[in-house]
Amino acid sequence: MKSNAAAIAACFSALVAATPAAASLDLAKAKGCTACHDVAKKVVGPAYSEVAKKYKAAAGGQATMTTSILKGSTGKWGPIPMPPNKVTEEEAKKLAAWISTL
Numbered sequence: 001m002k003s004n005a006a007a008i009a010a011c012f013s014a015l016v017a018a019t020p021a022a023a024s025l026d027l028a029k030a031k032g033c034t035a036c037h038d039v040a041k042k043v044v045g046p047a048y049s050e051v052a053k054k055y056k057a058a059a060g061g062q063a064t065m066t067t068s069i070l071k072g073s074t075g076k077w078g079p080i081p082m083p084p085n086k087v088t089e090e091e092a093k094k095l096a097a098w099i100s101t102l
């Protein structure tokens with residue numbers, strides 16, 4: 001019985017930990033980001049895992065991503081530019097924070 005309770009507790013905390021990431025993937029889908037981006041592989045835009053690698057340790061990395069998400073980005077990853085996205089500043093910040101966790 002005791003170990004069952006521990007297993008349930010472990011499951012529950014895993015679920016809680018997974019929720020914010022899932023919520024942000026849903027936001028990325030809802031905002032059309034996933035038409036051009038995948039977490040693990042390059043599509044039209046770079047893989048979010050690559051973007052995370054570049055910015056998560058960089059000073060101001062999340063701010064750079066937030067600006068790019070809001071205003072678009074050109075010439076950093078290849079010849080294809082990213083147009084400005086239809087997101088609020090709050091949503092852009094949330095997406096940048098999420099990408100940093102990938």
Ligand code: HEC
Binds near residue numbers: 037065095099
């Ligand atoms: C029309 C296709 C397209 C859509 C839609 C799109 N992106 Fe991009 N994204 C790109 C391309 C292409 C690049 C690479 C731009 C470059 O080389 O500077 C990019 C780059 C990025 C970068 C890196 C920017 C940098 O400063 O290095 C981030 C972060 C990003 N996208 C997030 C998002 C998010 C979040 C969304 C949804 C709100 C989104 N993208 C929607 C195509 C897209």
